[in-house]
Amino acid sequence: MQKPMPQLVEKSGRIPSDMPSRFLPLIDGRAFQDGTNPHSQHATLYQPDANLRPEEFFLHHLLDTRQCSKGAIRRFNPVGVRRYLEEKFIEDRWVSEGNNKLSQMLEGYIGTNLERFKSLPEIRLLDFGPSGGAITTLFAIRALERFGLLDRARIHLLDVVPDVVNMTISGDFEFPGEMVREYGLDFAAADGSLYKQIISQAVPIISDFHDFDPQDKFHIILNAYTIHHLNIFDKADCAAFMEGIVEPGGAIAIVDFFVKSFAEYRRWLLAHLESNPESPAPVESPYFSREQMMSLSGASVRLISSDDTLEKSWAMLMEKS
């Protein structure tokens, strides 16, 4: 009789009963009863490839945090960082669309709270997981610019990958000029030079988010297409982290990649690797809906707006009470 394929569809922090034993050393200690992984001494570097199997895809949900971070460092290498805006404007346009939607949601929120935003001497904005060129900041500051608030923005870039932060601040990234026309980003200048000037003033924070403890809270936190790089425990930590560092009356704006099945993910992965043959296969866990993310949020934030109609994505904006 043929051995059944592991399904591993459990979405909580529990280890599914069909988890292949060879994966146990790679699993986050928090999945085990006393919070430590008894198999960790046998852990090796996990590195997926184009032949990703379903059981590996579902393993990402529980994969040890350090393995996830190493995956991010491999994926967001200088070549990937430099080309990121192009990649997300040309091959993965849905990422530009998701960031555009997030900016529109933010614009609605700022418009409703305009007097409060106008009274702030500085608007502290955190882009959590910017990748090269900080596409999420690029779109979000369009909302500030439309209300004449751009010169008050104090942008912070938080990323676990040093090249992401350093190359973005030094302007070492390609800027697709057509993006300006397509999305009304005129403040950036057709060649991106004005945007590069703005982003050169950003505050660099090279850190895993768990280790970042800011002195001042933020008025706007942006988190776009970053949550799917985190395992389930870190997704929960990330929700608590953002809630803890946002000002009362401030906004947390999230958009993320969502797939309903392994087959759907594999279609995207193969297309991505074909367009970017130099790119390593990413470590990602996008089998997670907006409702599930929302369920990780605490009582001090409330949902202001959401979108479930985006391609491969969901988006939501929350306000801290």
Ligand SMILES: C[S@@+](CC[C@H](N)C(=O)[O-])C[C@H]1O[C@@H](n2cnc3c(N)ncnc32)[C@H](O)[C@@H]1O
């Ligand atoms: C797919 S990119 C998102 C880029 C951009 N925000 C967008 O909308 O396309 C994810 C980013 O999250 C960063 N990241 C992943 N895990 C992180 C962690 N634990 N702490 C901080 N940054 C992290 C990655 O290095 C990468 O720059």
